């Protein structure tokens with residue numbers, strides 16, 4: 001009776017994350033080819049036909065590039081905002097549109113809230129999934145953040161967030177100056193330091209796990225991302241931190257409590273206070 005979160009892979013060559021309950025299977029982003037999606041789901045014993053729907057954050061190829069294929073191949077239902085659907089040329093018969101901050105109900109227990117984030121040339125959203133009184137945030141491709149995003153991510157039990165680049169590596173790396181400026185800009189991507197600063201604002205003792213995603217293969221490394229982020233949050237976070245790389249599926253994380261567990265926690269908390 002939990003929500004299981006599994007990253008099928010994240011990075012500039014494709015992103016997709018599986019949310020799974022007893023009742024539904026939902027993808028966040030479909031930036032893989034049909035063959036890749038089928039292979040990655042297959043490793044979990046799931047076929048693409050079993051996916052109830054895919055929510056697309058924005059139209060960039062690494063997030064929405066495979067949505068069309070999924071509609072054609074498996075009649076997969078896609079949920080996105082209008083701009084993203086238009087840019088991707090989605091099939092209207094298999095597409096439902098959402099507006100930012102309108103809660104999307106999927107099945108009886110799962111709901112997902114799209115929250116706008118700044119990312120140049122797109123109408124990008126972060127997703128906050130709620131299940132049995134707990135919340136999981138999936139946030140990617142943003143050059144900066146808003147107070148609204150902080151409010152919605154605050155004290156989430158699970159947070160997946162991009163840690164795209166190390167500032168020094170980007171500076172001294174091979175990219176042309178204009179591209180470096182775009183990545184660093186307000187509508188670009190978050191550096192390890194920025195991700196750490198954001199997490200320091202939103203993490204509480206309720207936050208049990210963090211997954212750092214969408215690491216640049218040229219301008220970052222898992223060790224740099226993890227150590228830089230931990231430096232910022234060591235006072236507020238004592239859960240697990242993991243890295244999602246380009247090739248998944250990675251290990252799964254869980255949120256959501258059964259009624260019994262909730263009562264048990266209440267009792268435990270109460271006895272602690274006494």
Ligand SMILES: [Zn+2]
Nearest residue numbers: 058060119141
């Ligand atoms: Zn993007």
Ligand SMILES: [Zn+2]
Nearest residue numbers: 012060062141
């Ligand atoms: Zn991306």
